[in-house]
Amino acid sequence: MQLFLASLIALTGWMAVPLAAQAPGKWPPDSLINTKVIPKNTPVMQVVGQMRNITGALGVRCPFCHVGQEGEPLSTFDFASDEKATKRTARQMMLMVEEVNRRLDTLPHDHARGHETPHVEVTCRTCHRGVERPIPLSTILIEATVAGGADSGAKVYTELRDKYYGEDAYDFGERTLNIAAFRVARERRYSDALALLDLNEQMYPGSSGMYVFRGNVLLMSGDTTAAAAAYREAIARDSSNEEARGRLREIQRAP
Missing domain, CATH: 1.25.40.10 (Tetratricopeptide repeat domain)
Known part of the structure; x- marks a missing residue:
């Protein structure tokens, strides 16, 4: 199964917006800096879209993970910084979700019942459903x-x-x-x-x-x-x- 990064999610604990763009001064940035999960050649605006998907699924805003003040221009944010633990945790969550989605392809299919198993893919909303802490x-x-x-x-x-x-x-x-x-x-x-x-x-x-x-x-x-x-x-x-x-x-x- 191909994992689309726009659908990544934390399965346990706290999830965060994961990737940095570049140091303060320009928005949107010209290129990605300090990326450790998303490929470095991913178009910047594609990453921005991915971040919007994740923040919407968690019901959070950019400062939840990134260094910056709510309400201030995004050009003042230090997206490259790894200061916040939520951002560092998010990288691990992304890798974990990638593994979960990969394993979904290995689940046995019930061909005997005469139908294919519907395609399933984990996304941020699968667990978070609009809240930071995905618990009952x-x-x-x-x-x-x-x-x-x-x-x-x-x-x-x-x-x-x-x-x-x-x-x-x-x-x-x-x-x-x-x-x-x-x-x-x-x-x-x-x-x-x-x-x-x-x-x-x-x-x-x-x-x-x-x-x-x-x-x-x-x-x-x-x-x-x-x-x-x-x-x-x-x-x-x-x-x-x-x-x-x-x-x-x-x-x-x-x-």
Whole structure:
């Protein structure tokens, strides 16, 4: 598979705009300087286009990787500098993604099913989807809640929802808060976990699945009676909820 550098992405950690052009003084530059991944003979404006693709996929601007001040002319930026760790990291990410895309060509094809496997290529947006840090929303909420309590987690959720809802950056579906609450409970932060589930109830009123998670958290906290009540509520909301019925059987409290 031919890897087009315009589609490069960081698969883990923080990603950055990778290549330098030349020292401050002229924009666009006449040639590339200090390039270590992109071929040195690549047309300058092609590299500029690649940088735009990457910054758009990460939701960042030039100063995220390059030495310069936001709002100042690009001619004042030192694109050749390797001062910022994000730029140095990006080179490694580019090489890693190149290897991933190369290996995609080695995956077995299921010819027996009578069709070719669709072409797949990793791009910046594959993981980042418009944000710098490509991690699930549930992980962000867990970090915020463990560090600052349920109020902090709820604040982060609300801010991100206001900013990104309707885009593909984060999954704001019901399951995200359920997962976050369960994992917070595993840290023995039961009241914080229940508060996250209260928030989920506001977002998805009438949910049966949320009450299964509420029952699980209550069971982890040792409150079997309240857990049974939560499972019963889940069944009342959805009589086909077999998970809730199974949980009730496990604690010997038939509905």
